[in-house]
Amino acid sequence: MKGSSITIVDIAKKLNISKSTVSRALTNNPNVNPETRQKVLALADQLAYQPNMLSIGLRTNKTKTIGIVVPELISSFYPTVMAGAQEAAAQRGFSVLTASCNENYATEVANSKVMLANCVDGVLVSITKETINYDHWMTFYRRGIPIVFFDRVCGEMMVPKVVVSDYESSFNAVAHLVASGRKRIAHLTGPAQMLIMQKRLNGYRAALNKHGLTYDESLVIDTDLNVTNVKMQVKYLLEQKQPVDAIFAVNDAIAMEAVQVLKKMNKRVPEDIAVVGFGDHYGSGFADPALTTIAVPNREMGKTAMSLLLSLMDKEPASWKPITRILDGELVVRQSTIKPEPMVSYVSSYPGVFQMNSLHNREFSDDKKLKAI
């Protein structure tokens, strides 16, 4: 005895008018008598009429839903981006269909098909660490379904993207280590095919270069973004004939793990070895020692990406420009690189309260400048 939902026909019958008029009244069509509209609206409200998005989607080819595909849901990064994106979508009446890939390429492909099958009006995508083929996303492009990559973007596709200033941020992080007197700076990186890793690695290299330190290949180690590898890798770094005095990790999870390992090995952080992360994940701020890292405006990233995506939908696919929006990361210096000062002012480390200052975006009209990095 499931109380089925109210339809336009129901309203039409009760009011003894045609369903097309009801439809018009409900869709702000100007060609309808104000009185009629009032009656329809009143009844619709009273009956708690909910338009059936399925049939609307089927009819209009617009579902008012946006797909969001993320590589994982373990770190706080993607959920926060999603929250920002969702908020921006809701403001314009869009719903959000989400899917996580568990860093698995096959799952990503499957998820892309789900998005297609559900006729999303657009997709926000951040790829898995395994992804090197983009055919499944090209399909969207070909069909005129707008797609915006964020954070872990795809280098090959000329579509809009939202990223953090990976290169500059890395550069700043490493420059900070150099400024604090470090000479042997290791880099725990991720899969080499990922653009994001390349940019961060390049930033690392450039900073070393700029400050007269030689780039040593043996100090750059691929963690495959897997924390379980870190223990062994940190040990390896310490066993070098010229042991490292600093570690720049490609994200906070890796950095935190490195700190744990170092502490376990009775190394002092930052006195013996400084550690810098990337991302300012939840928890990094009140770790022991608090982690120096790059704060990324993740919620902002979600909003920006969604706004960009929604703005595309108003225009012709032909006019879509592969804009890359770059959000500035900000170096947050904490105790994992600098010994605590005597006086530290009180700052809430809870993300809901944390204030990010001076986050301005820049914009490039195409990918070339980015690739030049």
Place this chain on the structure above:
Amino acid sequence: MKGSSITIVDIAKKLNISKSTVSRALTNNPNVNPETRQKVLALADQLAYQPNMLSIGLRTNKTKTIGIVVPELISSFYPTVMAGAQEAAAQRGFSVLTASCNENYATEVANSKVMLANCVDGVLVSITKETINYDHWMTFYRRGIPIVFFDRVCGEMMVPKVVVSDYESSFNAVAHLVASGRKRIAHLTGPAQMLIMQKRLNGYRAALNKHGLTYDESLVIDTDLNVTNVKMQVKYLLEQKQPVDAIFAVNDAIAMEAVQVLKKMNKRVPEDIAVVGFGDHYGSGFADPALTTIAVPNREMGKTAMSLLLSLMDKEPASWKPITRILDGELVVRQSTIKPEPMVSYVSSYPGVFQMNSLHNREFSDDKKLKAI
């Protein structure tokens, strides 16, 4: 020139057979010639046919999507639950439509309508801190759309729920504080109308009672789940004629904030004041001091809730039983309550690696036992 997608009609035309046969072949209908099926499947594959979920949904009244409505996306808790739920859904071919409410009742109501409009086959819900009216969720119940609450459940509705052992876990947390010699134990709680807060408060009271400590109303303070209130509230607690020597916070975010405030006020944790949280959020493990807390199997909770929900859909609404699944929380003793021991074994504090042991579920056939608590 958007390359529109392939439909059943397209396949039927190319194969010169009827669309119903194509449909049958695609839906594993037994009444179809194996050869025909092969041809259809082959062509569908070649053409990268994607069934249109909108029309299927419209026709069958089943969309294969589950709505998940969460109160917030700031802490790591809900994203992790969602990840678990999504995984369980994907295994059975279900997609997930998500919506966050930013702890706002009106948004929750709006989100419930979105779910209705999108014809989800069921919903997983955790309510906001403001929610005291459940009419919008009753609608689902009335329409025969299965609904399962998790974590922040609704006491009034007789529907399936998945929760942690709030009462017992609180009891254990407070008992642990007592065992470590604390006499004046404060409780930072949340909005009193929330069932989850009531249960945790009851657990706190019971533990005090059991160990001969008197319940002092002035030591129970409502934070409204807002970390910005904590500073003032902790100060208040310290200014009591008989100052507190321990704080049991209703979640980790509040607890972490309390620790920060205490440190700022030059109180030693745990020597002067012990702090216990609830939830074992990401980051609590490597905080300074590492936070003693209740580890909740959040990913497991998502999986359990989704499995429960999907299992309902196979049965008649009339036979749905308001089962409440209780997942055990586990007290994780860390440095915020006990001074660090000389030897600490190495444990990865990264959630992807963290091993949760002995998490067994219990099950009640109705809500009464729970309410009795």
Place this chain on the structure above:
DNA sequence: CTGTTAGCGCCTTCAT
């Protein structure tokens, strides 16, 4: 085993 038909709920010409 296959084809025909009808219709899910809605929007959108085309009439009036």
Place this chain on the structure above:
DNA sequence: ATGAAGGCGCTAACAG
């Protein structure tokens, strides 16, 4: 300003 009719892509009777 309103009504009638057609169809989005698909499935589920009903015939054969």
